[in-house]
Amino acid sequence: MALEERKTLAWHETLEIHELVAAQSTGLIKLKKSVKEINDSELQRIYQQAIGDIELNLNELIQFYASTPSVSEREELEREDSGFYAGELLIFSKTLVRTYAGAITETATSVLRKTLTKQLLRAIHCHERIFNYMYKKGLYPAYDLEALLNQDLQNATKALKMK
Structure with a gap:
């Protein structure tokens, strides 16, 4: 069977989609909360365009959830604010880890490399602490792919419905 004919995504594709949907759902909620506070009309237009772009991205990506391995429908549950804030910190800490790792590879000065x-x-x-918190509280079902993907869909739906 040709690759483009497969009806199920590969596990690694599914996990990449999860990362993209999780990050963009959190970002969309944050942007929608922030845009109301912006007084500069040009910056507000830029925010609105970013919001529209992310909404489009999420709508396109969540269509692939029907093709993920072992995914079944679940009833939507309201997420606690702590889940949102924990997820935001998890994404931020993951981004920091990646950014620092990249910066270290570009560093020629020994003392700067040690500092970084x-x-x-x-x-x-920080990433370890927030991950452990989320896992312990049931906010990040890292070893349950079906629950993880359903959580993504809930967050994306919430972000898309938000005004």
Whole structure:
């Protein structure tokens, strides 16, 4: 069977989609909360365009959830604010880890490299703490792909419905 004829996404594709939907859902909620506070009309238009772009991205990506492995429909549940804020910190800490790792590879100065490495380790520990918190509270079902993907759909739906 040709690759484009497959009806089920591969696991690695599914996990990449999960990362994209999770990050953009959190970002969309944050943008929609923030846009109301912006007084500069040009910046507000830029925010509105970003909101529209992310809504389009989410609508396109969530269509692929029907093709993910072992996904069944679940009843939507209201997420606690702590879940949103924890997810926001998880994404932020993950971004910091990636950014520091990239910066370290570009560093020629020894003392700067040591400083960035120390800060990278702090970012890794922050990621570990927030992940453990989310896992313990049932906010990040890391070992249950079906629950993880259903959580993404809930968050994306919430973000898309938000005014």
